[in-house]
Amino acid sequence: MANILERLNITIPIIQAGMAGGITTPELVAAVSNTGALGTIGAGYMHTNKLKEAIQRVKQLTDKPFAVNLFSANLEVFTTDVDEMQALLNKKRKETGIDKQENLVKVNDYLHEKVYLLIKEKVPIVSTAFGALSSVLIERLKENNSILIGMATNVSEAQLLEDMGYDIVVAQGIEAGGHRGTFDIEKYPNGSDIGLIALMQSILDNTSLPVIAAGGIYTRQQLDGLLAMGASGVQMGTRFLLAKEAGTNKTYRRALVKANYQDTVITNVFSGRPARAIKNGFINEIESSGLDVLPFPIQNELTKDLRAAGAEFSISDLQSLWAGQGVGALHKEESVEDIIALFTDKNRMKANLIEHD
Structure with a gap:
């Protein structure tokens, strides 16, 4: 599989989760991206105008890649x-x-308007939760050379994302905070209840997509272990809630x-x-x-x-x-730079990724 660092044009295999509801301020997103990791705007509840303002503010604060997270479900x-x-x-x-x-x-639902805004603003990476985007929207984003990341809480969801043309899957274990991306909550009223380790391994065994691990990750040792298991990186949300730049x-x-x-x-x-x-x-x-x-x-x-x-x-x-x-x-507030510094020296992680790619 393609090296995740090169694919996303980042130097640290950490994605800041797209937490909706005001947590992912432009300052947080840009600060994460400026470290070499990937910042994400949580746009699930945003009106299109607010999303446009957030994107343009992030662009003012960083020239690095960043992502926008959308809800695939119709609101x-x-x-x-x-x-x-x-x-x-x-x-x-x-x-x-x-x-x-x-x-x-x-x-009201603004999904289509938001997708077209992302295309107009040339947002390089788009992630989704609660399902896959429609084939029409996926085609539009692919024409824009957008990389698509989908959240999955079981193997069937990951396989559907792969079939729909997504590029990367995030394995969200039951340990994760906030809403996980479970597609069918009638079938899984409490969300698909698989722990991260079993979930990640099952997705690695049953899809060809690069897998990002998510759920309860807060230490460098966890990151190292997940990379050694075959993860292409990790996604963290809770770990950034006490960041000084966050909207918490x-x-x-x-x-x-x-x-x-x-x-x-x-x-x-x-x-x-x-x-x-x-x-x-x-x-x-x-x-x-x-x-x-x-x-x-x-x-x-x-x-x-x-x-x-x-x-x-x-x-x-x-x-x-x-x-x-x-x-x-979590015991104290820290800057994004200090949080990321706890997880890596970049050369060590890059070597680990290349070994397991």
Whole structure:
């Protein structure tokens, strides 16, 4: 297989995960890319105009390659069938001192517009979660010479990505924080529950794609071991949450520093999709209510204002504190440069990659 460093035009086989929701500031993305690793804008929830601003700001801050991460799932929804869940959430809003919301959810989807923006802006690398892009969009991106990276949580997903023409697959183990990319959550309500080591090996054995390992990675020793197993690199999200350049709010940062390894759970109460987060009061209350959580993105839209209030008013019990199983290793804020320095000297990793390519 082609050397991943040459393919992505990077010097360090580390990808910063495209965490949606404001974490991946242009400053974070550019700082990661400037080290020789690959920064990623998390554009899943972004309006096209905001994404354009973010891309152009990253370009001002770095001349290195960077990626944009998109949700392949259709976010378009309009529904009024939210009465019971909205009633419970309105009680939380009253307690918090924010406005009551009506029983209406409307979400627009900007996937096609965002893909065309990436083509216009000549973004070199595009990654996706929650499925594969349509063949039409893949063809457009390929015409733009974009490299496509897809998230997979089982072998079938990885094989589908390969069949659709993706270039690289990220094996997301159950250890990973936030939303993993599981395609079918009706079949896998808690996400496909395979640990990283078994998942990565199974994808290596059953596809010809370069495999990036993701999930609970926070040490240089893990990186070395995964490269020795045949991974072409690693993707890390949680490890960058305490980066000084990240958009992580202060309350979220404090929760990360205080968390132990056993403090995360997989829950769908914030978004309607299974995601790993530090357990808090909101999770406990919704899960104990007996109400059915509404599907993604309806539940995500319903809880959005409460989560924002949690950030604004420094209430950690209202926030979706996404974190992987390695969160217990995080103890302080660091610059991106300092984080990357913990993982490599570049020559050692390049030699390891060439040996296992």
